[in-house]
């Protein structure tokens with residue numbers, strides 16, 4: 001792979017959509033939600049260093065400009081990271097990198113950074129569209145799902161309470177009323193406000209924020225009627241692999257080591273044949289996670 005001239009089509013950015021018109025000879029790897037807000041660990045660099053691909057897509061919230069304690073540290077970490085990326089690109093291990101905007105690293109913020117480092121072959125966009133036979137559409141997913149703690153969470157909580165306390169003649173009418181309100185979406189606004197606060201509140205550690213569950217419903221809806229074979233998103237910080245009509249919805253877990261949860265440093269690999277699967281980069285390449293959690 002190294003030292004061979006690139007046969008890849010250039011990435012074309014149109015209306016903030018990065019279009020890849022055909023699958024490159026090498027792979028496309030997608031990772032998401034590293035939420036870098038300060039220095040990164042050696043382990044992170046090891047996992048990141050194990051990625052080999054023609055295109056690396058960082059599907060949003062790679063950096064976190066909201067919850068960092070110290071903007072200076074974040075700036076130096078980000079600058080170092082772009083230097084590392086530049087070296088990676090020069091070595092041929094990765095040919096180009098696309099940063100997608102997330103709710104914690106908006107397009108304008110990313111572009112501010114990219115203007116500072118002024119690197120070729122590092123792009124920013126709102127989403128990626130892989131046009132080859134409508135293979136895949138990639139975006140962060142915050143616009144489709146809202147924030148953690150939105151109405152769906154409240155709804156599922158009420159559902160759970162109904163199962164456990166539904167026979168209680170005193171609690172039942174209360175649950176019934178709450179059910180009605182939540183179905184009508186009246187609690188969603190409160191949920192979204194709480195969720196945005198939770199996302200941006202600097203005093204809450206990221207490990208706690210990661211425990212917050214964002215609903216998958218919006219992404220499921222986004223997959224309905226889609227012509228792409230795959231819809232790939234991040235934002236939820238949990239692995240999802242589910243078929244919706246003709247589209248397989250894949251959601252990435254956060255590319256970082258959480259305090260307690262889950263396997264770590266997982267990305268999605270798209271091969272030149274159009275095969276798509278999860279891969280754990282800390283366990284160095286052969287370890288493959290074939291099927292994610294069904295939701």
Ligand SMILES: [Mn+2]
Nearest residue numbers: 061102103235
């Ligand atoms: Mn997000």
